[in-house]
Amino acid sequence: MATGTHEYEDDPRNAEILISVNGELLPRDKAVVSVFDSGFVLGDGIWEGLRVTDGGIAFLDEHLDRLFEGAAALDMDIGLDRAGLTARVMECLAANDMRDGVHVRLMITRGVKRTPYQDPRMTIGAPTIVVIPEYKNPKPEIASEGVTLFTVHVRRTGPAEQDQKINSHSKLNCILACIQAAKAGADEGLMLDPAGFVATCNSTHFFIVRNGEVWTSTGDYCLGGVTRGQVLKAAREAGIAAHERRFSLTDVYGADEAFITGTFAGLVPVRSVDGRTIGALHPERPKLLPRLTQLYRERIRSFATPLS
Template sequence: MAHSIHEFHDDPRNADIRIWINGQLKPRAQATVSVFDSGFVLGDGVWEGLRIVGGHPVFLDAHLDRLYEGARAIAMDIGLDRRALTAALYETLAANGMHDGVHVRLMVTRGVKRTPYQDPRVTVGPATVVIIPEHKVAKPETLATGLRLFTVHVRRGFPDVQDPKLNSHSKLNCITACIQATEAGADEGLMLDPHGFVATCNSTHFFIVRKGEVWTSTGDYSLGGITRENVIGACRDAGIPVFEKNFSLTQVYGADEAFVTGTFAGVVPVRQVDGRVMGDGRPGPMVERLQALYRERVARDIAFRAGERLA
């Protein structure tokens, strides 16, 4: 049975969460937006996923950088500056009594339209900002056993079609990749770039380990992953050879280890790609080392943010 990296054990506390919508905290059952909202009509918006540790969003500055850059790219005014949006995040966490084991979905759409049409000029109100916090952590069994990947036919496209650097609500290519991988009995879809080199997965970033070296794609055809960048940085700080480069599926199949990265689950081992077992099929020494180094980076970021909040 296929298991998504984003699966979690249901937490009954999520039934009573309060969700922030344009300045109001609403019970889950009442947290709705208009059917004329740009996000519902067209997927017109940007978003971020945030993990909460010790009461603080991990790598918040990097996430806000990406959110505001994406909004500028689509000429959308979020309507809140970074300070106000950060305050809204903390207000939402406080209202729900949340401190650890929490994942937040921060979503911004262009707002309500007077008619369901793509032209941004028919938007009649301010941006819609939604903050959904949930008690949610990755399943320990997924982290322990690793993922099975399947290379899908859906490619990561050129930036002149839809820039993969844009973390937009429009994710249909990734959804299609996910469907194909699931139908093949895998957990996640491995996606190639237009030239046939390995690019990324449908919801995570992909790495391999070969002879003590860590490889990942050039990043030209994938989202600027925040966990990805922290893992690359951790490698460099620890003196681990790390390369952003083109590589093929043949080089993946011959790798010693493989893993994926993402905000929700961090560093997750890959045990199989297209039926080829990675190493001995269990998390390898490099993956375990990088998991520890990533945890250290998270701890440092949270300590820094806690100090800022007290200052």
């Protein structure tokens, strides 16, 4: 039964974690924000998912780049610089003595409003900054068995509607895609751009392999994925042809391999799309995903920010 690409193994230690809310460390059941908070009222905020592995935060600089670019686009003053925000995350991890197998959700909203209305000028006080660290690892079967995708009718929008480059709290577009895919019995939704070319998935990025080449979308209609970018860099540095290009579902159905990428689970194989088994046309061709996975793991070790 489809359960989603972010299924994880429950860890009892998470019941005792401390969560940082505006710098105050609180037990899980006490970590709350106001009903007047911009994130609750309107989805007015930005966020990042961070992976803590082997005593370091993977690709922290790239995540902070994306976060601060999103804040600039939303005309939101975070109230902390990069060093201050990094210290806030590090403090929370240290308080929980967390060093490995951890996923961190860093969330920043515009702050509390004096009345529930969209105008940012109704905001009073400083932004709300929340750090939620959890012991969280993907279920082993996600990587071993792969996932299934269903192409949804919900399209990725262009910058004139809602710029997909912003990792905002407002995810209704993706949520609707997720719902449709789940109703169809799939793990995640594959989303197309306005012209009908493949764009991305509702919560991960999408790749195919054709005759030894790695393809992903142009990136015009998807978030600037950190893991996506690292996979492209790793492939090119290893001499593997990696293209950002337009391609259609016909290219997907005939692909030798398909996989998704994300901070939480890394690289995950896709076994079928819209009921078509991926790799069925040329089963004799060697698989590229194991090598890409190893190259990605090596980059994590090389580009992790050590915990303080």
